[in-house]
Amino acid sequence: MLRVLIAGGGIGGLCLAQGLHQAGADVTVFERAAAPDAFKEGYRIHIDPDGSRALHACLPAERFALFESACGRPPEAFAFLTEQLTELLSVDVLKAGARPDPIAAHRSINRFTLRQILLDGLGDRVRFGKELRRYETAPDGTVTAYFADGGRATGDVLVGAEGTHSRVRAQLLPHAERADTGVDGIAGRLPLTPQTLSLLPAHLHRGPAMVLAPGGRNVFLATHQYRSGTDLPEHLQPADRGDYLVWGLSARRATLPRTGLDRMPRARLHCLAQDLAATWHPHLRRIIQESAPATVSAFTIRTAVPVAAWPPSTVTVLGDAIHSMPPSRGIGANTALRDAELLCRSLVAAGSHPAGVTAAIGGYERQMREYGFAAVKASVQALRQSVTGNPVAFTVSKVALRMFNAVPAIRDRVFG
Numbered sequence: 001m002l003r004v005l006i007a008g009g010g011i012g013g014l015c016l017a018q019g020l021h022q023a024g025a026d027v028t029v030f031e032r033a034a035a036p037d038a039f040k041e042g043y044r045i046h047i048d049p050d051g052s053r054a055l056h057a058c059l060p061a062e063r064f065a066l067f068e069s070a071c072g073r074p075p076e077a078f079a080f081l082t083e084q085l086t087e088l089l090s091v092d093v094l095k096a097g098a099r100p101d102p103i104a105a106h107r108s109i110n111r112f113t114l115r116q117i118l119l120d121g122l123g124d125r126v127r128f129g130k131e132l133r134r135y136e137t138a139p140d141g142t143v144t145a146y147f148a149d150g151g152r153a154t155g156d157v158l159v160g161a162e163g164t165h166s167r168v169r170a171q172l173l174p175h176a177e178r179a180d181t182g183v184d185g186i187a188g189r190l191p192l193t194p195q196t197l198s199l200l201p202a203h204l205h206r207g208p209a210m211v212l213a214p215g216g217r218n219v220f221l222a223t224h225q226y227r228s229g230t231d232l233p234e235h236l237q238p239a240d241r242g243d244y245l246v247w248g249l250s251a252r253r254a255t256l257p258r259t260g261l262d263r264m265p266r267a268r269l270h271c272l273a274q275d276l277a278a279t280w281h282p283h284l285r286r287i288i289q290e291s292a293p294a295t296v297s298a299f300t301i302r303t304a305v306p307v308a309a310w311p312p313s314t315v316t317v318l319g320d321a322i323h324s325m326p327p328s329r330g331i332g333a334n335t336a337l338r339d340a341e342l343l344c345r346s347l348v349a350a351g352s353h354p355a356g357v358t359a360a361i362g363g364y365e366r367q368m369r370e371y372g373f374a375a376v377k378a379s380v381q382a383l384r385q386s387v388t389g390n391p392v393a394f395t396v397s398k399v400a401l402r403m404f405n406a407v408p409a410i411r412d413r414v415f416g
């Protein structure tokens, strides 16, 4: 039986563990966090058709059904708006008359809830408080992982799924780099009540929106609204229950105060976000103002630099560990899920012979590099377009979006 060690119990690592466990492999996940509830403050995450397909393939039927039932109202459209909340472009998720695919769909779920579903059924296959430091590969291909607590574990395959600061990537591909995009962000969350719902532009009742503002700024807004009758089991409930709106304001660092955002207390970040939005539509300003400072946090947007092909071995990487990307297209986790499904399928087909396993990992890595770094490129491009500080380029972008919006046939072809 193939023994697979996975470093990192995030979205990608746990999805891979689910798939391998179902297929009968001997899989163990080593997660740095001390306990599952370390991530209770989970925000909404958008799962796209790629992510949904991967979850469907890796989860047993009843757990996929649980995932579906825990999702919020599915998005019907995506909009681009100006900072005065006028429409630049609105695209429907489904073509007129089309029926939603029951599996490969767009979904909205709380990150903590998704993680809990991915942990379900794995039991002691997931070890908490295990921070991987390094690994050693023996001549026969077996791998020993060493942990910060002095422990070690040996398996046939080691998968680095520890996100952006992956130790496995650092050792396997020391030349792999992450670049600074020069863009920082401030995120916050507002509970949805009859009062706050009235602040939302009509577009947000149908799905997420990206607001493009002058001066190299944007704000992404999305609601997470449970479907009526949803009754989540206790262990899937995030810290803040109920419907909410998340916002993420991004700005070129050159336009921000010199003190790094990551060093600012939450209350100051909250004031800064309000200052950055000072000339925007009053409803947008109130959305930011009325979010509790305790929900406000900073994020720095960095991105992986594509890596040339490397010789395959019994050590590999998935998700943000290899292709971290700006959140501008909401596809980082979906790409990690896609990796998990592909790697799971490749390992299961390979059996347990070392040569077959290495070849299977090589096949996985070839495909993963192609779509993973294409996703990085698309996300970097979307980020650059949405925070351009060049007033001419900004005007041209807005004119282009309005033109696409005016011609549905072209709009649907380009953005569908």
Ligand SMILES: Cc1cc2nc3c(=O)[nH]c(=O)nc-3n(C[C@H](O)[C@H](O)[C@H](O)COP(=O)(O)OP(=O)(O)OC[C@H]3O[C@@H](n4cnc5c(N)ncnc54)[C@H](O)[C@@H]3O)c2cc1C
Residues within 6 Å of the ligand: 007, 008, 009, 010, 011, 012, 013, 030, 031, 032, 033, 044, 045, 046, 047, 130, 131, 132, 133, 161, 162, 163, 164, 165, 166, 167, 187, 248, 299, 318, 319, 320, 321, 327, 330, 331, 332, 333, 334, 335, 336
């Ligand atoms: C603001 C924001 C919004 C986003 N929204 C979306 C979205 O809507 N849709 C989408 O697809 N993507 C989104 N993303 C991107 C998405 O969050 C990531 O791409 C995704 O979480 C990557 O999954 P992963 O499994 O590779 O890594 P992670 O989810 O980061 O998991 C890594 C795990 O490894 C653990 N770990 C770290 N180091 C070690 C170690 N040394 N040893 C053991 N364990 C370790 C960590 O504790 C963590 O549990 C967003 C990102 C941001 C910043």
